[in-house]
Amino acid sequence: MMLGSVLNPINSTIISVALVPIGAALGAPVSQTAWLVSALYLATSLGQPVVGRLIDLFGPRRLFLISTSLVGVAGVVGTLAPNLGVLIVARVLLGFGTCAGYPAAMALLRSEARRTGHDSPGGVLTALAVANQTIAVVGPLLGGLLIAVGGWRATFALNVPLAVVAVLLGLWRLPRSAPRTAEPGSAAVARLDLPGMALFAATLTSLLLFLMNLHLRDGYLLLIAVAAGTAFALRELRAADPFIDLRVLGGNTPLIATYGRALVAYVVSYAFLYGFSQWTEEGYGLSPFHAGLAQIPMFLMAIGVSIVSGRRKGVRGKLLLGAVGQIVACLLILTLTGKSPFWTLPLVALVFGIPQGLNNLALQNSVYFQADPDRIASSAGLLRTFAYLGSMVASSATAASFGRHADTAGMHHLAWVMLGAGALYLLLTVFDRTLGRATAADARTAK
Structure with a gap:
């Protein structure tokens, strides 16, 4: 399930250092290659809650196997793509193909809690968060390595072996028995x-x-x-x-607040991921490999922060520290120019690692405890949908800020957008008095 859940972040991040080489090879400006980012998030935003609901009804096994197989197909299409249009189609297929991994993992966690009678998923949730953080931040470096060895097409070809391994592991290890919430096929179809x-x-x-x-x-x-x-x-x-029980969701203020925080948090996160990577290549002059290398400190910091904070109860402190970290990192970006010393680039990445490690873990834990247990997969899918809404805002802001060239002025403009989103995230956290109830006991009481 960890492998399935990282298929989306690896494709989300590995493309960040491939946009410039793809644009150069296909003669496409930044405003057009941005569709490679947007296409994946559009498909995933639609697919996550839909596949999550199907998992709630049918169980995770079959949905995981079908979706993950589509990732392999998308890898072949992207590797052989003759133009930007076909590449965009491949990214859409990747978006739909990576929809099942995370909701299926959350559904299995809830099912195991029911089976064993022990609702203590802190270690497993931390492992999921660390896996996603690892891939999310090492993705640019991996992308740089693949481009150096096999060109930008290698970033698409990587999906073929990953999908094969995920499907084989799914066939071997995923339980054939459906969770208690799943129903016979005909009854489940009737409920769609x-x-x-x-x-x-x-x-x-x-x-x-x-x-x-x-x-x-x-x-x-x-x-x-x-x-x-x-x-x-x-x-x-x-x-x-x-499909989405608005009556229950409307009465679940803590969960709605969590979705709102996810949206603005990912505006900052993905604007940095794509905007900063493009600027380090075009505005600062680094190669794709060195652009990925400059983000290694963020990888190390995010993993360390997730591991240290993962088993500690409560989310309010994590969210507050993550909010402050975002604001500080955005202010640091405003000091960068094309002549800044190289060490300032990994310094900014290091600071960004703090909110990267805290925010994702805290948001994930919040949904696990705040959501209706019978709709945990679709609720987890909605978390990703709101995150991808944020990523779409980030993608639009990045394209608008840079235009045809990712220069320093555009990076500073984007940093102001990120700073505004970071300030809103801080306000949403400071004034949310429900955060102290994001525990298993409170979730059961609310239910």
Whole structure:
């Protein structure tokens, strides 16, 4: 399950150092290669809660195997892609293919807690967070190595062996017996809220397309999102078994607050991941390999912070420290120029490692304890959806800040956007009085 859950972050991060070589090889500017980022997050934002709901109904095994097989197909398509359009298709396939890993892992954790009677997932949740942190931060370095050895196509080819191993491990180790929440096939199919899923897809797709390229001429997309969202809300409030139970979600203020924090946290995180990487290559002059190498301190700090804080109860302190870390790192970026000493680049990455290690772990733990146990997979999928909404805002802000060239002025403009998101994250944490209840006992009491 750890391998399945990291397929998405590895494809999210490895592309960060491949954007410039892909653009150079295919003659595409930054504003066009940004679609390689947006396409994956658009597909994943749609797929995570949908696949999560299917996992709630059918169990994790079959959904994991089907989705992960699609990752291998996407790897082949991307490796052989003749142009940017086909590459974007490959990234869409990767987005849908990586949807099952994380929701399936959360569903299995909850199932094991029921089977054993011990709801103490701290160590396992920490292991998941550390695995994702490791891949998320080592991804740029791995991407640089692959590009140095086999060119940018190697970053897509990597998915083929990863998918094969994940599928084989899934066949061998995933339990065949469905969790207690799963139902017989016919009953589960009857419970699928297909109209709700379709309206959710229409709402999210139009909203994300608007966020990808913020402009008044695309205002109609926002109107479509509002109309579809209204229809979705009316449908879910009236449905006997809704895709997303808005009645329960609406009464779960702590979970809603967690989703809001995830959105703004990932605006900062992904703006740094993609914007800083592109600037170190184009604005500072590093090779893809050295651009990835400059982020190694963030990898080390994030892992260390996750391990140290992983088994400690409570999330409020982690979120507050993570918020402050984001703000400090953004302020440091504003001091960088194309002539800054090289050591300042890993210093910024080192500071960013603190919120990277704290925020993801705290948000993940919050959802585990705040969500309805019978909808844990779909709730975990929604966490990723809100995170990817943040990533889409980050991608749009990065494209708008840089234009055709990732220069220092554009990096500073992006840093101000990140700083605003970081300040909002801090405010959402400071004024949230429900954070102290993000424990297993409180979650059971609320239920």
